[in-house]
Amino acid sequence: MQKPLILAVDDEQHILELLDFNLTAAGYSTITATSGELALALANAQRPSLILLDLMLPDIDGGEVCRRLKANPLTADAPILILSARGEDVDKVLALEMGADDYVTKPFSMPELMARIKALLRRSSQSAEPTLIQVGNLSVNTETYEARRNGEPLRLTLKEFELLKLLAQSNGRVQTRDFILDRVWGYEFYGETRTVDVHIRHLRMKLGEDADYIQTIRGVGYRLQAPRTRDALPSAT
Numbered sequence: 001m002q003k004p005l006i007l008a009v010d011d012e013q014h015i016l017e018l019l020d021f022n023l024t025a026a027g028y029s030t031i032t033a034t035s036g037e038l039a040l041a042l043a044n045a046q047r048p049s050l051i052l053l054d055l056m057l058p059d060i061d062g063g064e065v066c067r068r069l070k071a072n073p074l075t076a077d078a079p080i081l082i083l084s085a086r087g088e089d090v091d092k093v094l095a096l097e098m099g100a101d102d103y104v105t106k107p108f109s110m111p112e113l114m115a116r117i118k119a120l121l122r123r124s125s126q127s128a129e130p131t132l133i134q135v136g137n138l139s140v141n142t143e144t145y146e147a148r149r150n151g152e153p154l155r156l157t158l159k160e161f162e163l164l165k166l167l168a169q170s171n172g173r174v175q176t177r178d179f180i181l182d183r184v185w186g187y188e189f190y191g192e193t194r195t196v197d198v199h200i201r202h203l204r205m206k207l208g209e210d211a212d213y214i215q216t217i218r219g220v221g222y223r224l225q226a227p228r229t230r231d232a233l234p235s236a237t
Contacts, residue, residue: 003029004049004121009039009065010083011058015106019052022110023117036060040068043075050121051075055084055095063098070099079120083108122183133168136226137210140168149210159184160203163196167214167224176221196222 006028008019016032023030031046033039036057043051051069055062062082069075079101084091087105095103102116133140139148140161147154147164156164162184167175177193185195200222204211215223 003027005029005031005046006050006052006117007031007033007039007043007046007048008052009033009036009057009062010052010054011035011056012054015054015083018110022114026114028117034058036062036065039065043069043078044072047074048078049124050117051078051080052083052117053080053100055082055086055091063095066095066100067098077124079124081113081116081120083113133165135168135224136213138164138168138207138213138224138226140165142169149207154206156203156206159199160206163199163203164224167222170223172223172225174217174221174223180221 006023008016008023008030009032010016010019011034013034016034020030020032031042031048033042034057036059039051039053039057040060042048053062053066057065062084066080066082069078069080080099082092082095082100082103083106084095084103085106092103101120104113104116131141131143133142137150139151141147142165145158145161147156147161163180166180166183177196180196181193200214200216204214207213213224213226215225217223
């Protein structure tokens with residue numbers, strides 16, 4: 001599973017080190033830049049999932065960097081979160097008008113920043129999601145919150161639907177229990193991976209003959225995949 005890549009741009013090295021440490025600990029990949037020119041070059045070359053951008057840079061003003069990133073088709077979809085000591089409303093308004101997606105004033109709370117990053121990444125991924133996802137006999141409608149098997153509606157709880165949706169959106173990639181727990185249940189259930197296993201068991205029961213679409217990757221997590229033939233199925237335990 002590929003980690004989201006976050007580009008942190010700030011001319012203060014200690015802030016970059018703080019961001020890098022906390023983002024890495026939270027499971028993200030990071031790259032850093034201390035100037036606007038370097039930030040633009042890195043963003044263009046590596047296509048980050050999200051950009052943390054200071055306004056006061058030594059070469060190009062952060063607002064201009066933001067404008068250029070949003071004008072570039074290669075980087076336009078990446079959410080930009082401004083981190084700046086400028087706390088006036090006019091600065092926030094100008095940054096948002098230049099395309100920034102959020103604004104946090106320094107000094108900032110790391111838990112709040114991490115929550116905002118998570119929210120932006122979630123919103124960004126959802127905006128690119130198809131409304132209807134088809135996996136073999138299963139269909140998941142992310143707009144109407146309906147799931148069907150061979151055209152027949154499945155009676156799922158909200159958490160069961162969210163779990164099925166997450167697995168369907170993963171396009172056959174394995175999702176760890178911790179990742180599933182965070183995305184479906186949130187931080188308040190941190191560490192309770194047994195919750196995931198219980199809901200997977202319930203979901204399999206409701207999928208009936210297609211329960212084996214949900215495959216267990218021992219020691220890692222789960223994936224949703226339509227098997228080509230029943231004889232080739234791995235054991236779903």
